[in-house]
Amino acid sequence: MQMKSTLSLEKAGEHMRRKMANLRDIAAEQMRDLRMLTRDRVEVGAGRYIAKEGTRCGVVYLVESGWVFRSRTMSAGQRQIINYAIAGDLLCADSVMFGASGFDLIARTPVSLFRIDVPTHAALIERYRGLAASLAWTAGQEESVLAERVVSLGRRDSLQKLAHALCELSERLSVIGKMSVDIIEAPLNQEDFADLLGISVIHVNRTFRKLSEENIAEYRKGRIELLDRKRLAEIAVFNRAYLHFE
Amino acid sequence: MQMKSTLSLEKAGEHMRRKMANLRDIAAEQMRDLRMLTRDRVEVGAGRYIAKEGTRCGVVYLVESGWVFRSRTMSAGQRQIINYAIAGDLLCADSVMFGASGFDLIARTPVSLFRIDVPTHAALIERYRGLAASLAWTAGQEESVLAERVVSLGRRDSLQKLAHALCELSERLSVIGKMSVDIIEAPLNQEDFADLLGISVIHVNRTFRKLSEENIAEYRKGRIELLDRKRLAEIAVFNRAYLHFE
DNA sequence: CGAGTACTTGAGATTTATCAAGGAAGGTGG
DNA sequence: CCACCTTCCTTGATAAATCTCAAGTACTCG
Numbered sequence: 001m002q003m004k005s006t007l008s009l010e011k012a013g014e015h016m017r018r019k020m021a022n023l024r025d026i027a028a029e030q031m032r033d034l035r036m037l038t039r040d041r042v043e044v045g046a047g048r049y050i051a052k053e054g055t056r057c058g059v060v061y062l063v064e065s066g067w068v069f070r071s072r073t074m075s076a077g078q079r080q081i082i083n084y085a086i087a088g089d090l091l092c093a094d095s096v097m098f099g100a101s102g103f104d105l106i107a108r109t110p111v112s113l114f115r116i117d118v119p120t121h122a123a124l125i126e127r128y129r130g131l132a133a134s135l136a137w138t139a140g141q142e143e144s145v146l147a148e149r150v151v152s153l154g155r156r157d158s159l160q161k162l163a164h165a166l167c168e169l170s171e172r173l174s175v176i177g178k179m180s181v182d183i184i185e186a187p188l189n190q191e192d193f194a195d196l197l198g199i200s201v202i203h204v205n206r207t208f209r210k211l212s213e214e215n216i217a218e219y220r221k222g223r224i225e226l227l228d229r230k231r232l233a234e235i236a237v238f239n240r241a242y243l244h245f246e
Numbered sequence: 247m248q249m250k251s252t253l254s255l256e257k258a259g260e261h262m263r264r265k266m267a268n269l270r271d272i273a274a275e276q277m278r279d280l281r282m283l284t285r286d287r288v289e290v291g292a293g294r295y296i297a298k299e300g301t302r303c304g305v306v307y308l309v310e311s312g313w314v315f316r317s318r319t320m321s322a323g324q325r326q327i328i329n330y331a332i333a334g335d336l337l338c339a340d341s342v343m344f345g346a347s348g349f350d351l352i353a354r355t356p357v358s359l360f361r362i363d364v365p366t367h368a369a370l371i372e373r374y375r376g377l378a379a380s381l382a383w384t385a386g387q388e389e390s391v392l393a394e395r396v397v398s399l400g401r402r403d404s405l406q407k408l409a410h411a412l413c414e415l416s417e418r419l420s421v422i423g424k425m426s427v428d429i430i431e432a433p434l435n436q437e438d439f440a441d442l443l444g445i446s447v448i449h450v451n452r453t454f455r456k457l458s459e460e461n462i463a464e465y466r467k468g469r470i471e472l473l474d475r476k477r478l479a480e481i482a483v484f485n486r487a488y489l490h491f492e
Numbered sequence: 493c494g495a496g497t498a499c500t501t502g503a504g505a506t507t508t509a510t511c512a513a514g515g516a517a518g519g520t521g522g
Numbered sequence: 523c524c525a526c527c528t529t530c531c532t533t534g535a536t537a538a539a540t541c542t543c544a545a546g547t548a549c550t551c552g
Contacts, residue, residue, distance in 0.1 A: 500545100503542105511536080514534105519527085520526085
């Protein structure tokens with residue numbers, strides 16, 4: 001690996017660690033493991049698959065930059081986005097345990113990844129405790145995020161769903177220093193929001209309009225301005241605890 | 247602990263291991279850790295809270311018998327069931343990582359639990375690798391189940407949702423030997439199904455009627471007879487891979 | 493027998509989806 | 523620089539799914 005890559009790995013690792021505030025004690029170990037096991041950097045073009053549903057995977061990636069969707073496409077063609085990954089997130093964290101991915105991983109933008117060659121689970125626990133801890137943290141946090149997503153999809157109406165998603169985006173981008181004041185810069189078009197929230201594109205549009213009519217948030221081509229975060233959080237009944245940041 | 251408890255722990259541990267087929271190599275270690283760390287057995291009455299949203303928890307439970315719901319109750323009173331736990335499932339597996347539970351854990355029936363005093367994460371990895379592996383497996387599997395739940399809630403209609411839930415119930419009960427041929431015996435009334443599927447009670451009722459009109463499944467007070475599993479699985483487009491059994 | 497719980501059914505309201513069409517923005521080749 | 527194309531956003535009208543309200547029924551338990 002060249003210098004430039006190494007520096008970027010440090011940065012991605014830093015993003016990762018900033019989320020995992022409650023793992024501070026093994027941060028150094030974690031970083032050492034990352035350096036040890038990171039083989040190469042992978043660039044993936046926008047729209048390309050990183051993993052396909054049902055495919056064996058057996059590798060973990062650390063996102064350096066770009067956006068990745070984990071999604072399922074139904075036989076009738078509808079898509080459900082399960083989660084999105086951004087800088088500092090791990091992909092396929094569960095492949096250590098299960099080998100195969102149950103869902104598609106698709107690059108939404110050009111993506112830069114560090115490939116981490118994870119050894120067997122036993123070796124991982126024995127020799128790479130820092131990474132083992134990160135993987136466990138990631139699995140736990142992702143589970144928590146998905147639980148909140150289940151609540152959203154099951155029991156919030158479209159306005160609350162959208163408001164909640166915007167609050168979450170804002171928090172997750174903040175942690176990696178990608179939140180310019182009150183502007184969410186995300187490569188999500190309205191169709192992406194539809195597939196994340198489990199509603200139709202047209203309804204996403206109308207819901208955004210509702211937010212904009214009330215001067216709460218404004219959608220402009222993958223750039224969302226939050227005009228009134230307080231009301232947004234009220235609508236969503238947002239409680240950031242489930243993200244387990246800090 | 248008395249003999250009776252010990253025997254029951256063996257049985258619960260066996261249920262647990264049967265799910266984790268891909269962890270066979272550390273099964274013995276896992277069982278030893280369980281015996282080591284299991285302090286006492288806790289009985290919880292139907293309807294009682296095992297953990298409350300936002301409460302510190304810091305303890306893991308292994309379910310010996312009974313049904314537990316992980317759920318969230320919204321300010322307007324609606325409830326969303328995120329997942330259910332049955333014999334052999336671990337509760338609060340993520341509390342090792344995060345300490346606090348983000349959701350309510352409520353006993354749906356009288357429940358018998360083994361309390362497992364989990365040491366710090368570091369000690370866990372160092373000295374109790376079997377349990378560490380189980381916890382990692384559980385976190386990963388739960389994540390996978392929740393991802394599938396997100397898909398259901400987001401992109402399946404009520405008939406598909408119900409069919410999918412019935413297929414999942416059948417699989418999960420089978421693994422712990424609780425599936426009499428084609429009869430799902432579960433303490434779920436129609437309101438529970440509503441809160442699991444994110445729809446209204448009345449609509450659950452109508453959806454069950456639809457299944458019954460077509461001789462696919464029959465609901466009778468917490469006892470569901472599967473008359474045509476093939477068609478049920480077709481409706482749900484069910485693929486058991488996400489459960490990661492065997 | 494009465495009370496409570498859960499299930500069932502109908503009717504009308506609401507939310508959300510679908511269909512159809514038009515408009516803005518950005519890129520490309522001429 | 524313009525004409526054209528594509529992608530995405532926007533809007534209206536209508537349809538479908540689902541919810542809510544209201545009421546009635548079955549069953550269980552004391």
